[in-house]
Amino acid sequence: MADNTPKGAERAKNKRGIWGWINPYHYNLERWAYAFQRITGVAVLAYVLGHLGDTSFFVGGPTGSGPSPSSWDFIGTIFENSFGHLILVLVVLVLVFHGVNGIRLILAEFGFILKKPSKIEYPYKAKGLGSGQKYLIWIGIAAGVAAAVWAFLVLFEGMG
Amino acid sequence: MTDVRLLVQRFDPLTDEKPRFAEYSVPKREGMTVLDALLYARDYLDHSIALRFSCRQASCGSCGMKINGRLRLACYTQVEELGGEKVVAQPMDNFEIIKDLVTDLGSFFAKHKQLMPYVLRSDSQEMDHPSAEFLMKPEELEKVLQFTYCIKCGLCTSSCPTVGTDALFPGPQALAQAYRYLSDERDEGGKRRIDALDTAHGVWRCHYAGSCSAVCPKGVDPALGIQLLKRHVMSGKARSEGAEVWKQQAAAAPPLK
Ligand code: SF4
Numbered sequence: 202m203a204d205n206t207p208k209g210a211e212r213a214k215n216k217r218g219i220w221g222w223i224n225p226y227h228y229n230l231e232r233w234a235y236a237f238q239r240i241t242g243v244a245v246l247a248y249v250l251g252h253l254g255d256t257s258f259f260v261g262g263p264t265g266s267g268p269s270p271s272s273w274d275f276i277g278t279i280f281e282n283s284f285g286h287l288i289l290v291l292v293v294l295v296l297v298f299h300g301v302n303g304i305r306l307i308l309a310e311f312g313f314i315l316k317k318p319s320k321i322e323y324p325y326k327a328k329g330l331g332s333g334q335k336y337l338i339w340i341g342i343a344a345g346v347a348a349a350v351w352a353f354l355v356l357f358e359g360m361g
Numbered sequence: 362m363t364d365v366r367l368l369v370q371r372f373d374p375l376t377d378e379k380p381r382f383a384e385y386s387v388p389k390r391e392g393m394t395v396l397d398a399l400l401y402a403r404d405y406l407d408h409s410i411a412l413r414f415s416c417r418q419a420s421c422g423s424c425g426m427k428i429n430g431r432l433r434l435a436c437y438t439q440v441e442e443l444g445g446e447k448v449v450a451q452p453m454d455n456f457e458i459i460k461d462l463v464t465d466l467g468s469f470f471a472k473h474k475q476l477m478p479y480v481l482r483s484d485s486q487e488m489d490h491p492s493a494e495f496l497m498k499p500e501e502l503e504k505v506l507q508f509t510y511c512i513k514c515g516l517c518t519s520s521c522p523t524v525g526t527d528a529l530f531p532g533p534q535a536l537a538q539a540y541r542y543l544s545d546e547r548d549e550g551g552k553r554r555i556d557a558l559d560t561a562h563g564v565w566r567c568h569y570a571g572s573c574s575a576v577c578p579k580g581v582d583p584a585l586g587i588q589l590l591k592r593h594v595m596s597g598k599a600r601s602e603g604a605e606v607w608k609q610q611a612a613a614a615p616p617l618k
Contacts, residue, residue, distance in 0.1 A: 209374035213458045221454070221525035227430040228520070231571030231584075235522065238568070309569055312592045315585055321507045325580025329588065330571050 231330055234338045238302050241295035248292050286356040294349035301341035309334055365389045365440050367398050369410055370451040373460050380458075382449075383407065389440060395428050395448055396435035399462075411461035419578055422514030426462050427451040432516040432576040453519035469515050472531045476539040476557060481550030501546045508541035508586055510579040517573035517583050529562035533573035533583035536564060540586035543593050555597045564590055 207213070222239050225232040255276040279285055308314045314337065316328040364386040372380035385402040396414055403410040414424040417436045424435040429449050440448055456464035480495060482488045511534060518524050518532035531539070536558070543554050558564045567587045574584040 207375045208378045209372060209376075209380075212372070212379050213374035215452065215454060215456060215458050215464070217454050217522070217525035219526060221522040225570075228570075228572045229575035231569065232522075232575070235568055235570035306569055309588050310591045311595075312589050315588055318504055318507050318582070318585060318589070320503050321510075321580040321582075323580070325577075325582075327571075327574035327577070327580070327582040327585065329574040329582045329585030 229330060230335060230338060234302055234305075234341075238299060238306070241299040244292070244295050245299055248296075283357075286353075289356060290349050290352045293352040294345045296345075297348040298341045298345035301344050302338065305334055305337035305341065308337070363389055363445075365393075365398060365445060366447045367402055368447070368449045369399070369402065369461065370449075371410070371461050372452075372458055374458060383410075389445065393440045394436050395433075395438045395440060395443075395450065396424055398440055398448060399435060399450060411459070411463045413463050420512060422512035425453050425514040425516045425519070427453060427519075432520050434514060434516070434578050437578050453515060455519050455521070455524045456515065464515075466513075466515055468528075469518055469532065469534065470513070472535040473513065473538060476531055476535045477550060477554065478535075478538045478542060480542065480545060480548050481553065482547070483549050495547045497545075497547060505541045505545055508537050508581055511538065511581045512579055514578065516576045516578065517581070520572040520576045522570050522572070523566045523568070527562055527566055530566045531563070533567070533587060536567065536590060537573075537581055537583035537586040539564075540590040540593070543590065551597060555594050558590065559594050564594055567591075 223236050225236040255273070258270075258272040258276065280289065305314070314331075314333040316331055316333075318328070365388075367385045367387045368382045369385065370380050371377075371383045385406045387398045387401045387406075390397075394417075396417060399410065399412055400414075403412065412424070412426075412435075414436065415421040416423070419434050419437040422434070425432065426435055427433075427450070428435065428438055429443050429447075432453060435450070450462060452458050452462050452464045456466060456469065459465050480488075482495075513534060515534065517537075518534050521530075521533050523530045524532045539554060539558055542548050542550065548554075564587065567584075569584060569588060571584040573587075574582045577583060
């Protein structure tokens with residue numbers, strides 16, 4: 202039987218998909234915060250899973266075959282160097298940003314940091330994108346950077 | 362008078378495999394909107410350009426499209442505010458393309474309807490055969506007024522990242538209207554509305570990216586409505602579940618002497 206599907210049927214769907222989550226270009230600050238929240242969420246999850254895996258070598262490892270000092274030492278070789286420390290600094294940065302931004306989202310969902318709807322006048326200024334919650338995004342970024350600087354100093358001092 | 366370079370995304374899914382851009386040179390004039398430029402191109406340069414428009418004054422919501430990467434109404438965007446040299450017109454994201462700049466808004470309107478965008482009352486007799494207007498205090502009207510300005514252009518829904526991956530998510534437009542009716546003092550739909558919103562693909566899929574409010578040309582501010590809606594859903598749920606527990610406890614309690 203002949204395939205009658207229009208040639209461009211797939212492209213016509215025109216869905217942005219996951220790309221729309223991670224690409225905030227042309228959009229507002231909150232959309233950037235949203236994209237970073239998603240990306241840092243996945244990064245934090247990956248770190249936590251990895252961390253659970255590596256600490257489990259203390260108590261028998263994923264296979265339960267008893268403590269495995271060699272596996273533990275192997276993990277050590279990954280992180281006990283400049284590159285590994287830079288990854289840990291990055292983990293601190295994303296963790297702190299993700300946490301502060303998460304609090305901002307909870308506060309917004311309870312309506313605490315948003316103004317009430319009211320009569321609007323042109324040029325319209327969205328209260329949903331008001332300054333209160335915007336400050337929290339910047340606080341999240343500043344706190345993440347400050348924590349990362351602190352982590353950098355602690356980790357690299359230990360190396361020096 | 363100089364010309365403006367107008368790039369229009371052309372795509373007919375029936376015959377084309379993928380979209381392409383066609384370039385037109387349009388003579389610029391003062392106050393020219395992107396819609397004016399598109400209509401000039403369609404009337405004098407290429408009759409086959411497909412676009413949708415009607416009122417030309419940001420009231421009908423027909424000419425929503427992506428202009429220079431941002432979602433806007435073509436009639437509400439001046440060529441000059443884009444720098445005046447180059448205009449790139451593409452169809453709205455996340456809606457199926459019918460042809461060129463025309464997208465299918467069928468599912469968008471269906472979702473709007475699904476969330477019951479009308480006042481719900483228990484007195485159906487009065488609803489069907491009203492004996493008087495359903496009056497509203499001015500201060501109550503102010504609470505919902507901005508949401509009533511929605512022209513259903515679809516820009517907010519097109520901008521929403523969740524809509525791009527979840528076909529069942531109602532989208533910012535429908536949710537903003539759900540808030541509008543849920544917070545209308547004349548409405549008695551409370552539990553029915555909350556049940557429709559508190560689902561796996563409902564209001565909780567919004568993660569407050571806020572792009573809906575950033576692109577809305579009418580100041581509706583769906584992001585604000587949706588966050589307030591979440592609070593309504595949480596407290597409404599708590600109230601109705603609390604009432605249920607209380608009823609059960611009352612039924613199980615020994616009778617008072
Ligand atoms: S809320 Fe604004 S952007 Fe969304 S459909 Fe209504 S008018 Fe358009």
